Amino acid sequence: MPISDTKARKAMPADKPYRMPDTDGLYLDVRPTGKKFWRIRYFLDNKENLYAAGQYPHVSLKEARSIRDRVKSIAATGADPKLLQKEEREKAKRSQADSFDALALEWLEKYSPRWTEHYTKQVRVGIEREMRPAFGHKHITKVTPADVLALVQKIEERGAPSVAMLVRQWVGQIYRYAASTLRADHDPSAPLRGAVQRPPVKHSTALTASELATLAKQIDDKAGWRLNVIAMHLLMRTMLRTGELRQGRWEEIDFMRREWRIPGERMKMRRPHSVPLSTQAMALLQELHGYTGHGEYMFPSYRNPAKPMNKTTINVALNRMGWGGKFSGHGFRSTASTLLNGHGWRGDLIEKQLAHMPGDQVRAAYNHADYMKERREMLQWYSDFIDALMQDADAPPVPERMLA
Template sequence: MPLTDVQIRQAKPGDKPRKLSDSRGLYVEVRPTGGKFWRYRYKLDGKENVFALGEYPELSLADARAERDKARVLVKEGRHPAHVRQTERAKQLAENGNTFRQVALEWIASKEGVSDGYRAQLTRAFTRNLFPYIGRVPVRDVTAAMLLECLQRMERRGARYYAISMINWVSQMYRFAVRTLRADADPAAALYGAFVRPPVEHSTAMSAEEIGRFRAELSGYGGFRANVIALELLQLLFVRTVELRRGRWEHVDLDAAIWDIPPELMKKRRRHLVPLPARAVELLRELRAITGAGELMFPGLRHPGKPIDGSTLNRALERLGFKGFSCHDFRATASTHLYDSGLFRGEVIEMQLAHAEDNKTKAAYNHAQYLDERVGLMQWWQDYCIEAERKYRAG
């Protein structure tokens, strides 16, 4: 007769282990210590075997019968339940080792043809936005819902662009995981389109009057002097903000009035020469007295070994009353007025903007091309900005 829960609960231990039979090979072994353990007795290949199911009352009577039924199915298939359980445990341990964090770091390390900076960017993105929440989860168990929750955190702090990039990176990572047999599918694929990219805001060129106003306001700005110099240099040299921020003194020759930026510090990974007009040389000599003891032209105040943060100069620009502009707009401003002057050939302007590559291979790129014309261009642009300031002050 099948057991009842009351019978099992009231069963008293004896001097020796004893069995309380249920049905279909299921029984409870009552030990002298008082412990009660579920066992399933079965035959396979003519031999009797016993499979341990668990301990009562952690495993209830109903659950023990359900586990017994699962084991009976395996026996009918000619499989030992204990062997199947060992295989599943080994598989689970392997899955636990293949965490989201481990696989992500392997994917980042495996990427070929990318710079160390890009690899570091990926590592920071995953470490900040995903690892604290799903880093320890087996990569096969991560769901689209888990990823979405992480990405929504990013969106709430205003990093929607970054969240969109994150979807693409995670999708690449999962394709790597599938290829290395650690995942079956890409949960990030379901999230494409979950975040709408805001409309692109194109660069805005300052008018001549705004150029003059900017210079007038900058001369009276009470912020950190190195930041003031950085803003004026961005206007005069119209390099990309990141190129200015990462500038190093070893690449600047003030006597020759040239800034020779190496490929690893340029967006397009090509050496770029920046002729320095007189005012830029004057500013850089002043800056050297402030930061020249270090390697960086614009070190951060809190972390001198790293460049100033990318938002620092844009915030200073806003405080000057140019909220609608960004530092990148200095490039559009210079380009617009240089073209409008009609004095310089387009290829010379584009070369100085570090754009030139149309219909040319990188192997044929000559960083010193049109250098004499570019020297004249940079001096003309300095004079144009200074004259705009004079006219603005004159009213």
């Protein structure tokens, strides 16, 4: 007699396992622990076999009967339902391993050692906040161009076209990696090239000489914490990016040679960069060493000295000084470039100091040592020029041999 759901639910455990038969080989296996499992008897090559159909009540009576019918049908063809069940489980496991999310994280782990810390964080946020909620759960081969388009349009509509473009590019890179490991044969982002327009590049504002004089005079009185003051003065006199400066480590400073040697992994172009230090920059670093020289970072975070200064600290200080919306920390670089060019300094020296990637790679290989002396002289002139501005004095003369 077939069992009912009520009987299955009320079946009590005994000292030994016992069976509650249903029909056509299906029965409920009741264990002394109180757990109940569906079992299906079927015959293959005239031999009796048992198929585990799941635990009650997670698998209902109705579901168990449906599984029984499928098992009987498969066995009737001469195939073994248990082998098919094993294959399905392995396929499901492989499908989960080859989800977009899994491939994206695998790609990130493989290539992030080549990237800067900031870029790695950008990509990780793109995966976790943008791609994962949209289609991270899908198998890598099931993501469609429509899925990617819907995501980039959603990002663009919230006013972040640059993020939308980066996400489309990262999806393409993930699929190129998946193809190279034979787990995908298409790139759903490929048809979308051009679907998102890159916003116009907004270059950092360059100050005029008089504006730089005004800012330089304000820094000591209005920038707040002394580390902020030193950071701004060093940004002016080294032409470094804010991230390169605030993440600086004391081990990178060679006081004897008067150089700041930044390893390639911290540079935007992933190449080591040496900065000759002017007399003024050396004095600032010696003062800074008295404050933070006992630690790893030159500019540690106020709240957590084990981490570098927050990326917003300098800009927040500039905002407090009244320069918000007019000037940012990155603008010290464009200001130096503009003023040095304006006074006739050679463009190749300026570009080298900015650590821009030259078009001629062979030329770049030879320039590092040759330009160190010239760049040292240029940065010393620029520091003297800043001091002259602060004192309302005339700019020092530029050596003729350094003129463009």
